[in-house]
Amino acid sequence: MAWLCSSTTNSGLVANLLGAHIIAHERVAAAMRAVDRAHFSPHSPYEDAPQYIGYGATISAPHMHGYALEHLEEFLRPGMRALDVGSGSGYLTACMAAMVGADGCVIGIDHIPELVEGSRVALERHYPGWVESKRVQVVVGDGRRGYADGAPYDCIHVGAASPGVPEALLAQLKAPGRMFVPVGTAFQEIIVYNKDSSGHVTERSAMGVRYVPLTDPEKQRDD
Template sequence: MSAIDRKDYCPRYSYEDSPQSISYGATISAPHMHGYALEHLENYLRPNMTALDIGSGSGYLTACMAEMVGSGGKVVGVDHIPELVDLSIDNMKKQHSDWLESGRVKFIVGDGRLGCPEEGPYDCIHVGAAAGKKPTALIEQLKAPGRLFTPVGTYSQYIMVYDKKEDGTVEEKRVMGVMYVPLTDADKQLGRDY
């Protein structure tokens, strides 16, 4: 995290340890939550590995993950708000336009609930919004071994870690209670729920 300047991705209150609005009904998580995520994913963010960041928002955590996987790795950021994908690309260009040009980082507009199977499978997946239930579509996109770090729940939410073992079996572990925005569709996020 010290290698990626949060100010490039969060212009107001950049270093305050609290979530910050990045517009379009989205927030950038507090730095301590990014730290927890990277700590839990560290063994799956080694050089030359591939990762998926669902709800990539401003692109900050995607950039941190790309720093960890190195020049031989790849990180795909997915967000369903096109303006946030554009923002994350602009933010990445401030210090790391070469990562975009080389394919080390790729940002895609898409439904994060479905993941991005065409770019996978992934050594790890991070989700920055709470799924209502166990996200089986994302677990299917993990390599074996692989790890998914995601908040799950509606009224009561927990960070869940799903580990896909070499034999394809999945173990799950509840890590901590949290409160995240829901993993939803763009219309609901933007308040256009007709």
């Protein structure tokens, strides 16, 4: 079920997210305006609902992307580094890249090669300068293990549910740093992990959710 009134444009979608107080920071709104969801979602891009993108994957509903960017805003400042686990369509990866600016870097990782290739094509077509400068990158890999070649990260977003504490990802988080991740199996909740400057990690529950699980590529394709 959609949370927001339907929209026929990307700017209208962002206006709805602002009106519903799902997003509040102008930097988040500007990033979502700069990255047109239709470049990454071929079906009903401005409807506030998940959309199937193939290979057992969906692009999350816009309100969830809005919540993620709001929670991570402090760690998506210009020049920062970020990791998007389960990057799928590449949409949120691009939004994060818009926020970290020309001196920042965002890496999207997904274990389905076809999804990574599709997101790479979309990024090269619509944001070629970002790709050429490596401001945004997409790679094939098991996101459950993070991406050590680009670590450490100021923030990490995870787009599928971890069954428990994602220790490998926490290890790749800077101090200070922040991670936004759905955790759980039958019952899931968004957990926001904060690592302080001394490396101490705290956590808080942000909301209950339903996400597909972090899993093996073969299992995802079967589902």
